[in-house]
Amino acid sequence: MTPGSTVTSRLAAALVVLTALWLVPDFALAQAASPFMTGATSLQTNILAWLTPVAVILVMVLGAMAMANRISWGWCIAAIMGIAISFGAPQIVTWVRGMFAV
Numbered sequence: 195m196t197p198g199s200t201v202t203s204r205l206a207a208a209l210v211v212l213t214a215l216w217l218v219p220d221f222a223l224a225q226a227a228s229p230f231m232t233g234a235t236s237l238q239t240n241i242l243a244w245l246t247p248v249a250v251i252l253v254m255v256l257g258a259m260a261m262a263n264r265i266s267w268g269w270c271i272a273a274i275m276g277i278a279i280s281f282g283a284p285q286i287v288t289w290v291r292g293m294f295a296v
Contacts, residue, residue: 249277
């Protein structure tokens with residue numbers, strides 16, 4: 195081996211090591227989702243888990259009160275709109291974000 199090829203191989207090895215070290219932070223920071231989005235998704239799942247039985251009970255109460263003719267139909271419409279907005283919130287947020295290109 196010539197002295198020049200040893201220097202070249204060491205230089206190439208050092209370049210490979212430096213390139214690998216330069217790319218390591220990129221691999222470490224490459225997350226699928228931010229911690230905020232993970233927490234927000236978890237909160238949304240928990241709220242929907244609580245909201246489902248509440249909405250079912252609300253519909254049953256509204257039905258019983260409507261059957262007894264003891265409720266204004268405005269309350270029924272408001273409850274239906276509230277349930278639709280509550281369960282459709284992720285789609286509504288996606289739609290609004292799409293409107294403003296966020």
